Amino acid sequence: MELNSIKDAFDRVAKKQKLSCSKSQEVIDQIIQEIEKALGKIQPSLSDYKHVLSDLRTTLKDIAPLSQLEGTQKELNIALSKYAKVIEKSFNPDIAKAYRNIEFDVHTVNQIIAIHFYRQGFFDIGDCFISEARELESAASIKSSFLEMFQILEAMKHWNLEPALNWAANNSDKLKQNGSDLVLRLHSMQFLEILKKGSRNEALKYARNHLTPFSSDHMAELQKLMACLLFTGRLDSSPYSALISPTNWEKLAEELSKQFCNILGYSFESPLSVTIAAGVQGLPPLLKFMNVMAGKKQEWQTMKQLPVPVELDKEFQFHSVFVCPVSKEQSTDDNPPMLMPCGHVLCKQSIMKMSKNSTKSFKCPYCPSDVEATKCRQLYL
Structure with a gap:
């Protein structure tokens, strides 16, 4: 959607620029034509050139080239100004906002x-x-x-x-x-x-x-x-x-x-290329989130999982992801998916909360089965 708005703004600038160039050429051709007429009058009679130049000056003043060009040039400047604002709005120059201090194996x-x-x-x-x-x-x-x-x-x-x-x-x-x-x-x-x-x-x-x-x-x-x-x-x-x-x-x-x-033992696609391509897709929602969290940068640095959904294309999805239907949180190593005896799956923390830390049974949110936390088994994705 953002790319469409940029293209529309660019097309408007291109159209205004074309009109401005066309008008400029029209005015220049008109001036050249008047000058050539004046030269044609001067050549037969050199003694009367002052009168011819006076008439040319009056004609050029009536043409008013600067006044003619002022309107189209003003419209072009306005379109350029709006285009710059659209680009600035769509492309955040400071992507470092989405950076997190993570230790890498150098x-x-x-x-x-x-x-x-x-x-x-x-x-x-x-x-x-x-x-x-x-x-x-x-x-x-x-x-x-x-x-x-x-x-x-x-x-x-x-x-x-x-x-x-x-x-x-x-x-x-x-x-x-x-x-x-x-x-x-x-x-x-x-x-x-x-x-x-x-x-x-x-x-x-x-x-x-x-x-x-x-x-x-x-x-x-x-x-x-x-x-x-x-x-x-x-x-x-x-x-x-x-x-x-x-x-x-x-x-x-x-x-x-x-x-x-x-x-x-290497993948056909370069891991570096895949990482950058996936990062480009995931960057916009992270930047929007950081604009909201501008005053809580420290909290962002300590989060264990992304606080906002980041949708990536299928070619960037290499493993299964489970989101608990109760807590709406993505499973982690500390909060893995658990298979209940009835066949439905919840995250461990949801099961522990519903069972009061395994002290009582609870009803499955999807079926009327009674579930005991001790009979739930961890799933590995």
């Missing part, structure tokens, strides 16, 4: 930042950061691993699959455990590249050596590849041209990156 944070640089291919920046953070011992193996990945991806950009095939062969068992068909996809693309060069016999030989082992589980894919033999050297104009499209190469490179990171 070594772990340094590793996350270094890995982010390396996995993005910024090896020089990563080396500089590692040097300044003095994390040289733990960074050498990380850099070498991602350097290998980028060398493979760079070769794939030039239609060279040999490094990728060698890596996949060395890690075939791990890829199989992960349920990945990357090895088949790499061999299939290599088979198609051979066909593109017009060597049918070589392609058939390659298929027998490398694609046959996949025939039991991927017969449909292999049949389509065998049909490509009929279009050797002209695959780009065949019914199977989609198999060699640049999109397939991009998807293949993405799958290789995912599996490479998976085998290294």
Whole structure:
């Protein structure tokens, strides 16, 4: 909603600026026209130039260029002023209000930042950061691993699959455990590249050596590849041209990156990127809360959980969250969810409160069952 208001304000400024420019050009053209008329009168008779200049001065005074431009310029200034206020209202320059003093493991944070640089291919920046953070011992193996990945991806950009095939062969068992068909996809693309060069016999030989082992589980894919033999050297104009499209190469490179990171024990998405993206979504409600809590900063620093709901998109939700239907509070390690004998779930503190610290039974808020606190069992999310 805030972005829509910013866009509307920007569109108004752009419209006013366009009108102002158009009016300015119109006035300038009018002045040029009058000056050219005056020059045309002066040239035939140089002796009467004073009268011509006097008439030009009177004409320009009647045109009143500054008065004509004043209105559109004033409207533009007003729109610019309002636009600045909208931006200032929508983007709080002081995001430090939402900061909390939390102790971090500096070594772990340094590793996350270094890995982010390396996995993005910024090896020089990563080396500089590692040097300044003095994390040289733990960074050498990380850099070498991602350097290998980028060398493979760079070769794939030039239609060279040999490094990728060698890596996949060395890690075939791990890829199989992960349920990945990357090895088949790499061999299939290599088979198609051979066909593109017009060597049918070589392609058939390659298929027998490398694609046959996949025939039991991927017969449909292999049949389509065998049909490509009929279009050797002209695959780009065949019914199977989609198999060699640049999109397939991009998807293949993405799958290789995912599996490479998976085998290294890293997620495909950079943890630093995910953290920043989630923080950007969660920042606005926290800033609004801090504006309300301006005089209670110390209380904010000691809170164990967020006092306001922060909605994040599904890609940022990595584990289940339980909110007690009685207290409306999110479960914590000190206040875990508890399963009652009737099958309903409440937080521990709610159960203890309703049972008077386990001294009496109580009725479940969802069904007529009588519940004894001692028979409730903790759930682990």
